[in-house]
Amino acid sequence: MTLDAFLGHFNYWVFAILLMIGFYAVIAKGNLIKKLVGLSIFQSAVFLMYISMSKVEGGTAPILQAGAVDPIYSNPLPQVLILTAIVVGVATLSLGLAIVVRINERYGSIEERELLDAD
Amino acid sequence: MTIVFALFLLTLLVVTALAIVRTKNLFIATMLLSIFSLLMAVNFFILDAADVALTEAAVGAGVTTVIFLSALRLTSQYERGSLASSRWIAVIVVVTTTVLLISGTINTPNLGDPNAPVHQHVAPFYLENTEALMGFPNVVTAVLSSFRGYDTLGEVFVVFIAAVGVMFILDARQGTGPEYELRVEKGLKHHLIPRAVGGLLIPFMLLFGLYVQFHGEYGPGGGFQAGAIVATAFILHAILEGERTALKAFSRNAQMALIIGGSTLYGAVGVVCMLKGGTFLDYSVLMEDPVTARQVGIIIIELGVGMAVCGALLSIFHSFAARKPVAQAK
């Protein structure tokens, strides 16, 4: 495990760890809002992976600079995808939270065990 | 030096995520999620994604926290214990998948390798041709609005559907008892300092939102970030002055008009392009000079995106805020 390989892949390892932390919250926690929080962490981990893929060594943000000699820019394409994904993420999150609010009003609780017993 | 800072930030992200999952108080989890989003935004900025960092800071650290807090107000603040028996299965699954994912990254290219396959095919085309075809420097806005305009149209529709869905779910009548009658909302009337400072800040937030909207082509910015910033300005106004005053300033009908107007504007630009002889969303037929025509088309659709996102986020917030909390059944 050379230092070069470690530094070059650390972002992806952090992505894997964050992904699984969020996934653990979704499957192992009983509270519905905690599950949604875990889903939000899951989404952010995916964004981290895409943006890590787009980085080019020695590059800058992909905004063209006039008069620069032989510039290096980072890849703009994953950034566009993630821009869309962030807003879609907050849209689905708000829809999920609205459903949780209605479940709470109907059943009086947002714990998975109590909801399964009540139904 | 940046490497050390980046490593430190990534470790801090993992620590924050662990703290979020472990805490039993949902309010603490929401605040930590806001910190997590801000750390993620700084990380994006270090990885040269300026537009994405701005969006994550405005939407993730701002609007998501407000929506979570509104939902917490309507449900409970504490989490009761989780299912103890299935926890070991979950841990085993999670650890196995982590090991598999990490082993899957063994032979991938290093971070920042310019010869990685992701940088080879389409991206150089966008970087070389944006100046010639569009005439403005921000490549991300060019790709988002013009080269990949269909995806952005679909996203505006997703935001529209989410706002309408939340309106369906949360604007339904709650009941006919006396506790559901319209109370006078005081807002934060006894808190002078936040109201004074907020009143000073809101015009500047709106000005900054407009700046970000119209400078999306020359620097980081664009419709999504601007919509989120303007929506947070109005949400701050609603929190400080109360629901009733805020709805007088910006009624539900006006919010709906913004959402519908934004989406229709985007689609209308596409249809006008078809009527003028090009294909759907081919802006170059709008005027004689195709470069200017593309710039005009992009400005109009970014305006549509900003309107739709602002109206949707504001409408979602007001749907949550207008709901009366119901006592928990013990």
Added chain:
Amino acid sequence: MIEVAIEWLGNALLIVGAASVLIGGIGVIRMPDLYSRMHASSLTDTMATLALFSGLMLHSGFTLATIKLMAIMAFLLLTGPTATYALANAAFRSGIEQPRSLNTDDQEKSAP
């Protein structure tokens, strides 16, 4: 000559700002109760903001970046203490334990 002095002054201000953030952070962890912790963190709101941004402005010279830094500093100085006030007010109204050594007569008169 004067450029070297300005650069050194900027570096000194940056170090002072970083030290204030560190001291504020240590104070937040080590202080006994909520109100003294907020008092420690307010060091970050004011002293660190002033020192760090002044240092950055000295490093930037007379460019557009200095005006932007001044705007950001004004914004942070305006909103940071407001957030601390709102937090302290919310804590007071929720009845978080106050330290015994405070003279509580004035507070009981003006309590809501």
